[in-house]
Amino acid sequence: MYYTGHQFGVYNSYIGDGxxxxxxxxxxxxxxxxxxxxxxxxxxxxxxxFDGRAVLRSTIREYLxxxxxxxxxxxxxRALCIIGSDEKVERETTERGxxxxxxxxxxxxxxxxxxxxxxxxxxxxxLLADYVIEQHFPGLIEEENKYYMxxxxxVSRTAQLMAKWRSVGFTHGGGGYEYR
Numbered sequence: 001m002y003y004t005g006h007q008f009g010v011y012n013s014y015i016g017d018g019x020x021x022x023x024x025x026x027x028x029x030x031x032x033x034x035x036x037x038x039x040x041x042x043x044x045x046x047x048x049x050f051d052g053r054a055v056l057r058s059t060i061r062e063y064l065x066x067x068x069x070x071x072x073x074x075x076x077x078r079a080l081c082i083i084g085s086d087e088k089v090e091r092e093t094t095e096r097g098x099x100x101x102x103x104x105x106x107x108x109x110x111x112x113x114x115x116x117x118x119x120x121x122x123x124x125x126x127l128l129a130d131y132v133i134e135q136h137f138p139g140l141i142e143e144e145n146k147y148y149m150x151x152x153x154x155v156s157r158t159a160q161l162m163a164k165w166r167s168v169g170f171t172h173g174g175g176g177y178e179y180r
Contacts, residue, residue, distance in 0.1 A: 002046065003111030004118055013118060015111060016046025019054060022107055033135070035107045037077070040099040055095040056084055062100065074164045077104040108132055 002016045021044065023036040039062075040054025063079040070076055085097035108128070116124035133140050133150050140146040140153075165171065 001107060001109075001112065002115055003109045004114040005109070005111035013115075014046070016044065018044060018046045018050060019052035020044070020102075032105075034103045034105065036080070037102040037104065037107055038099055039102055040097070051089065053087070053089045053097050054099060055089050055091055056082075056098040057095060059098040059100050066102075069168070069170065072164075072168055074168070074170075075161060077102045077107075079103075106132070106136060 001020075001022050002014075004011070004013050004015055006012070007015060017037075017039075019041065020037055020039040021041050023038055025033055025035055027033050040059060041052065043050070043052035059082050063082055066076050066078055070078055080101040080103050083099045083101070085099065087097035088094050089097040113125055113128060116122070116128065129147060129150060133146060137150055137153060140149050143149055
């Protein structure tokens with residue numbers, strides 16, 4: 001997924017998921033929709049010259065952290081499974097490779113909107129907003145001020161999420177944030 005945003009204190013017009021691929025959406029047996037996201041799958045066009053691989057050590061750490069955050073009642077992506085690999089990945093040392101299949105209600109980020117805004121494509125900002133409202137805020141569809149109400153909702157939810165993160169000492173070091 002391509003997105004933009006501020007990274008390391010500077011606006012970056014070309015971030016994207018450097019080692020993850022959004023596989024698509026699925027519905028479970030009770031009708032809930034989930035995005036499937038394969039992390040550590042290899043180089044993507046956003047890899048910034050890295051190999052796009054994950055190592056087993058960091059994959060297990062991310063799994064444990066996401067489950068701990070979930071157990072504390074804080075919304076997060078979750079790991080559906082970890083897949084080990086015989087592939088050797090070079091980091092500080094040679095390590096065993098792995099991939100993680102993550103699930104979340106959505107992988108849309110603030111930067112997904114910024115990518116269209118900063119490339120002067122307002123029709124795509126609207127298209128993405130309409131999609132997110134339809135999928136995740138259906139009560140706003142018929143509202144006259146649905147975009148303003150959507151923004152208010154996102155700001156409120158994000159503030160609550162950040163407060164929950166900070167209450168347990170978690171900080172996010174990457175380029176994207178979920179709006180849940």
